[in-house]
Amino acid sequence: MLQVPAILRLFYKDAVWRLNPNEKVIYLTFDDGPNPVVTPQVLSLLEDYGVKATFFCIGDNVRKYPELFDELSIKGHAIGNHTFNHLRGFDTPTNEYVENVLKADSLIGSRLFRPPHGRIKLGQFRILKKEFKVIMWDIISYDYNKKISPETIMREIRLKSRNGSIVVFHDSLKAEKNVLAVLPQALKFWHDSGYELRTITEDVIGANAGKHL
Numbered sequence: 001m002l003q004v005p006a007i008l009r010l011f012y013k014d015a016v017w018r019l020n021p022n023e024k025v026i027y028l029t030f031d032d033g034p035n036p037v038v039t040p041q042v043l044s045l046l047e048d049y050g051v052k053a054t055f056f057c058i059g060d061n062v063r064k065y066p067e068l069f070d071e072l073s074i075k076g077h078a079i080g081n082h083t084f085n086h087l088r089g090f091d092t093p094t095n096e097y098v099e100n101v102l103k104a105d106s107l108i109g110s111r112l113f114r115p116p117h118g119r120i121k122l123g124q125f126r127i128l129k130k131e132f133k134v135i136m137w138d139i140i141s142y143d144y145n146k147k148i149s150p151e152t153i154m155r156e157i158r159l160k161s162r163n164g165s166i167v168v169f170h171d172s173l174k175a176e177k178n179v180l181a182v183l184p185q186a187l188k189f190w191h192d193s194g195y196e197l198r199t200i201t202e203d204v205i206g207a208n209a210g211k212h213l
Contacts, residue, residue, distance in 0.1 A: 012120075014129050016205060018138040019164040026165050026195045028053040029137070031082055031114065033171035034061050034068040041180055042171045043075060049187040052076050054200045055171070056114040056135070059084030059104030069107075078199035080112035080135060081105055089120035097124050101132075111202055133205050138165040143178035150181035157186050161193070166200070 019027060030053055033039045039055075046053055055072050057079060062069045072079060084104040089097055097120075101113060113132035115124075120134075128134060139160050142148050161167070167186075169179050190197060198204065 012122075012125060012134070012136065015125070015134040015136045016166070016200075017136045018166055019200075019204065021162070021164045024163050024195050026161060026167060026190050026197050027200050028167050028169070028197055029056060029080075029114075029135070029200065030054070030169050030171045031056045031116070032061075032086065032175075033057055034065050034072065035171055035173060036065055036068060037173060038176045038179070039068055039072075039171045042169075042183065043071070043077075045180070045183050045187070046077075047075070049184075049191065051187060051197045052078070052199045053197070054078040054080055054112070054135075056080040056082040056112070057104075057108055058082050058086050059100075059107050060086075062104070062107045076199075078112070078201055079108060079110045080114055080200070081108045081110050081132065082114055083116055086116045088117055089115050089124050091119075094121060094123045094127070097121075098127050101128060112200060133202060135166065135200060137168045138162070140168040141170075141178070141182065143175040143182060144170050144172065146174075146177070148178070150178055150185075153178060153182045154185050154189075157182070158189060161190065161195070 033055055034057060055077055081101060081104050084100045087097055087100050111132055112135050113128060114135045118136060141153050143153060
């Protein structure tokens with residue numbers, strides 16, 4: 001689990017990789033939901049700690065589970081777009097990719113967008129950044145990788161967390177075991193370390209203009 005190399009950030013410098021390094025804040029995010037098995041458990045853990053997060057949702061999952069999707073906003077969490085079919089940008093023609101994002105937008109209605117796997121062609125990025133704030137990450141947990149243990153993930157979170165980090169977990173079946181094991185530990189660690197946890201919104205991005213790393 002590594003911070004994204006600086007050189008990669010230069011290619012996509014208009015994307016948001018990290019927020020204000022002068023504020024002791026963590027921006028917790030979840031990809032790939034909503035999922036009727038995992039998302040309610042994640043929401044319960046967040047509620048236990050009084051934490052709000054940002055959920056980047058797959059449009060087709062929103063279509064399948066609209067009440068669960070609505071619950072995210074009702075509980076005060078922020079919402080983002082993660083395409084309709086979890087497409088890999090590198091493997092998808094640009095027009096098809098953009099249309100898929102817009103199809104998801106018709107259900108999700110958020111100006112925040114995160115490309116699945118962090119894979120997006122520069123041409124796709126140039127088009128989408130006109131309508132969306134493209135949110136990448138500073139730390140990815142790899143909770144979906146069953147070969148990685150909760151202990152390893154937690155050790156890396158302790159080592160890599162820093163001011164302004166955007167952290168990725170997943171509320172998906174693939175990640176269920178790891179995310180439910182690690183999330184309570186991570187929330188306690190950030191709390192004990194003095195971090196505030198905030199959602200990502202357009203207002204937050206605007207307030208941090210020029211401070212994205």
